[in-house]
Amino acid sequence: MPSLVSVIIPTYNRAAVVTRAIKSVLAQEYEPLEIIVVDDASADETHQVVDGLRDARIRYIARSENKGAAAARNTGIQAAQGTFIAFLDSDDEYLPGKLGAQVRAFEALSAATGLVFVNYCEIGRNKSARFPPEIKSGYVHVGRHFPASIYCNPPSAWMVRKSCFDSAGLFDEGLWTLEDLDMFARLVRKVPAYFLADILLRKHVYTCQKGKVPDKYAEQTGERILQKWLPEMRRDRRFLFKFYTMMAKDMARAGKTQKACRFLRQAYFLNPLRFDMLGRMVKLIRRK
Known part of the structure; x- marks a missing residue:
């Protein structure tokens, strides 16, 4: 059966x-x-x-x-x-x-x-x-x-x-x-x-904005993921770079400039050739 x-x-x-x-x-x-x-x-x-x-x-x-x-x-x-x-x-x-x-x-x-x-x-x-x-x-x-x-x-x-x-x-x-x-x-x-x-x-994708998770949970979620998976994520620098930049966007959207800059700085340290990370930090600081 x-x-x-x-x-x-x-x-x-x-x-x-x-x-x-x-x-x-x-x-x-x-x-x-x-x-x-x-x-x-x-x-x-x-x-x-x-x-x-x-x-x-x-x-x-x-x-x-x-x-x-x-x-x-x-x-x-x-x-x-x-x-x-x-x-x-x-x-x-x-x-x-x-x-x-x-x-x-x-x-x-x-x-x-x-x-x-x-x-x-x-x-x-x-x-x-x-x-x-x-x-x-x-x-x-x-x-x-x-x-x-x-x-x-x-x-x-x-x-x-x-x-x-x-x-x-x-x-x-x-x-x-x-x-x-x-x-x-x-x-x-x-x-x-x-x-x-x-x-x-x-x-x-984006067919229905109702039911979308509020920005206020972004920080809590990101920190919890890092707490659970950071040792394994560190072995995959490309993925960790993407994760940090995603968290920076979420923090910026939520108006948390200082934390957005922190995630951008961590992303930059993983890939120092990405000078655009520094540019984004400057823009966030000026906006503040």
């Missing part, structure tokens, strides 16, 4: 797009499946929209307090009955055959395999594949690289053997952003992960 797949869709104030996500799951040829929509205390018509789809495979769970995507996904994992867990952000959509391809990969690979993730394209930025053709299907070998530096990908692309969360742990609910980066790194460190080069997901 085919294995049950549980598709977890966390959502927050995305009544306008969540139907598209759910219908892309219902259109999959793979059976059996269950769809668990976890509403993270939305203030819009999400409940009515989901209820209006009237499909027995859909389970709706309403959280009483908004705690972020990590907490919503954990609620879904704990409620899931499937052997395999797939995720889908409420503004993304599966392409035909996505779930079936991942289950077939699990069946063909070693029983130790814990994660199968697919290639995808971004809608709203461009429609090119996220992973170029030179990255072929195969097991993930990161070497000294930080896992997310090579295989940065969204949870919507994943299918995870549910039992793997026992060893890797659940999503870190202290992270309001980058919780996927943290979870992916932990999974890859704990279980064999396999990449499918087929484009089987559309990731919509």
Whole structure:
């Protein structure tokens, strides 16, 4: 008998797009499946929209307090009955055959395999594949690289053997952003992960500003990631440089000039030839 797949869709104030996500799951040829929509205390018509789809495979769970995507996904994992867990952000959509391809990969690979993730394209930025053709299907070998530096990908692309969360742990609910980066790194460190080069997901970028994580969590998130992963990130200077520059942008957007300059300075020390880091610091200081 085919294995049950549980598709977890966390959502927050995305009544306008969540139907598209759910219908892309219902259109999959793979059976059996269950769809668990976890509403993270939305203030819009999400409940009515989901209820209006009237499909027995859909389970709706309403959280009483908004705690972020990590907490919503954990609620879904704990409620899931499937052997395999797939995720889908409420503004993304599966392409035909996505779930079936991942289950077939699990069946063909070693029983130790814990994660199968697919290639995808971004809608709203461009429609090119996220992973170029030179990255072929195969097991993930990161070497000294930080896992997310090579295989940065969204949870919507994943299918995870549910039992793997026992060893890797659940999503870190202290992270309001980058919780996927943290979870992916932990999974890859704990279980064999396999990449499918087929484009089987559309990731919509900036399609819905509702549900966007507030800037106030950026500093907390960045510091927590560094606390957890800095020793490993230091072995991958290119990734750490990108991380510091991303944090600098977040701090500047939040009006925290001093901390933005600190992250730019750390980025510059990693790559002294990037004189633009110094220029950005000067601009921030003058703006202040």
